[in-house]
Amino acid sequence: MINFDGLLGQLPDLPNYQAKWVPVYLEPMMASGERITIAVAALGYDGTAMVRSALRAEKAKAMYAEKSDPFMDLIKTAIDSLQFHLDTRQTFADWVRPFSGLELGEPRSALSSDIIGVLRQAVSMSASLSALDFDAPVEKDNYKNDSWANKFRDTVVANSPWLDKYFRARFSTRNSSRDLRVFFLSPNIAVNTGKLIPGSGISYHFDINKSRLLDLLTVKENEGSMAPRNHHELIVYRPANDDASYSKIQIKAIDAYVNALNDAGDKHNIRVTTAVSAEDATRRLLKLESGF
Template identity: 25%
Template sequence: MDHSEFPTIDRGVRALWAPVLLEPIAGSYERLVVGVVAVNSDGFHLELANVLSRLNCLYGESAAAAVTAVQIAGKCLQHDLAQRSRDAILQPESAVSGVVIGECREAEGFSLEQMASSWMAALSSLYDATLGQDALVLAPEPDLMVASEASSISDRLPFLVCDYVRSQREGYSRFFSRDLQEGRARRKKGASHQVVIDFAGPKLVANFGTLRAGSLTSSIHLIKRRLWDLKVERDRETQEAFKRSHEMILHRPSMDDPQVTDQQQANISEALQALEMQADQEDLRLLTLNSVPAIGERLLRYDEAA
C-alpha cells in the first residue's frame, strides 16, 4: 500500500469554523443551523443551507421572511469575511436580526470548502450535500429593504409590550397599532414607505426597539427608522393644545447579562450615545429600559404623571 494515498497533516488546511444560526423567535432558545463558515489566513468559504424550503413546514407564510433573512445575512457575511477575515466570526456584526454567528472552533480538513460542507451535512436539517449550492445561486438577488422588514418582524418587543399592557389594564391595548393588537407582522410587502407607530395614547406616542448585542448594526438601522416615524407623526400635530410627548423606548441587555460580552456592552453603549444625539436633534426623547414590564408600566403610568 502506498502511504502517499493517505491524507497527512501537511496536505490539510487548518481553519476556524463557526455555524451560522437562525433564531426565528427573538429571545427563544430555538435555533436552526443555516450555514457554516470556515476561514483562515488564505481565504474563507461559506456553505449555506440549500433546502430552506423545509422552513415552510414549520412557519408557513412566515417562512418567506426567514428565507430572505438567511439570504441577506449570507450575502453580508460574504462581504464581511472579504473585509475582515477571521474577525468576521470572532467579532461578528450581524446584518439581519435573528441570524447570528455561533461559537468558533478550530479544525483541520482537506480544504475550506470540504470543512464547511462536512459540518453543514452533520449539523443542519436544512442542507442536502448532494445538491450543492445551485439553489442559492439561482435565487433572486435579495432586497435590503426586505431584509430590514424581516428584521422588524423578528423583533417581538412591541408585541410583548402590548400583551403586558393588555393583561394589566382592560381596554388600554386599543392605543396600540392594530397589527400589534392582532399579533401579526407590523409591515406588509410594498408598505415600507408608511409611517409606523406602535403606541398612540392620550398623552404619549411611542415606538419600541431592541438593541441586540449580536446584530447591533441592523438594530440601529431599525431604531433610526422608528425615530424618523416618530418625528413625522409629531410634526403632524399642529395644534399646540393637543400635542403629545413622543418617545423612542428601547430595550437593552442588562449590564450583568451573561450572554453579552464586555465588548458588546461597550458597543451598545457607544451606539446608544449616537442614537441619543440623533433624538436630541429631532427634539424627541430616547428612553432605555431593561424589561417588558418596565416599558409597559411606563405607558400605563404616563397619563397619571402627566
C-alpha cells in the first residue's frame, strides 16, 4: 500500500518568496500587431521591484544589425522608466510609457527563492527569443568580425583615442610560420579577449578562449627579456550572475568554464578576468595600460 503521507513528507518545501510579474511588450512597427517581449518586471510582496531586459544584445544584433544599439537604448529607456514607476508607486497600474508601442501583460503570481528567480521564470514563460541561439561562430584570429571585440575596442577608443593603434596588432616570432593576431598589444601590456555565452556554442567559444590564452603565452615567451611587457591578460565577456535572461544552471556552467580558463592561465602567470559589459572591460584595460 502506498504511503502518501510519507511521500508528501519527502517533497521539498515550496519557495517562500512571493511576487507578481509582467512581461513588457513592444510593437516595433506601429499598427502591425507584431509584439516582442523586451523586458520582464517583478514586484515582490516585500516591496522589492526589479525590471530586467528579456532580449540579449546578441539577439538584437542578429535581428537589427547596425540599428541594434539604438534599439537596445530604447529598451533601456523603457526599463528605467518602469523601474522608477514601481519603486515609487508599488503597482504595475498607471505606468506612463516613455514612448508609444509599449504594453504590459497581465500580472501573474510566482514563487521562488528570490526576485531574480521570479524574473527567470518570467523570461522562460514569456520571451521565446531569449532561448534562441543567434550567435555565429567566430574565427580564432579574426577579431574584425567579432561583435563583442568590436564593441570593446570602440568603447576603449572613445575614452582614449590614442590607443587605437594598438588594436588588432600582429606579433611575429622566429619559431612560427604565421603572425599572431593580438587584440591589444602595446609596449606595456598584451590583452586578448573572448566571450562565454550560454547556448549551443559555449564549448566552441571556450576553445577559442583557450587558443587566445596560448597566443598570449607565445607573446610572453617570445617578446624578449630586454623589454618584457608588464602584464598579459585574457578579458572574457560573460553574463552577470543575476542576469535574469539565463537560468541558474546556465550561470553555473559559465562559472565552471571561467574556472577552467583561470586554471590554465595561472599555470603560466597569465591572468583571466571577466567583464559583463564593454564599459567594464574598458575600465580593466585602461587600468592595466596605466599601470595601476
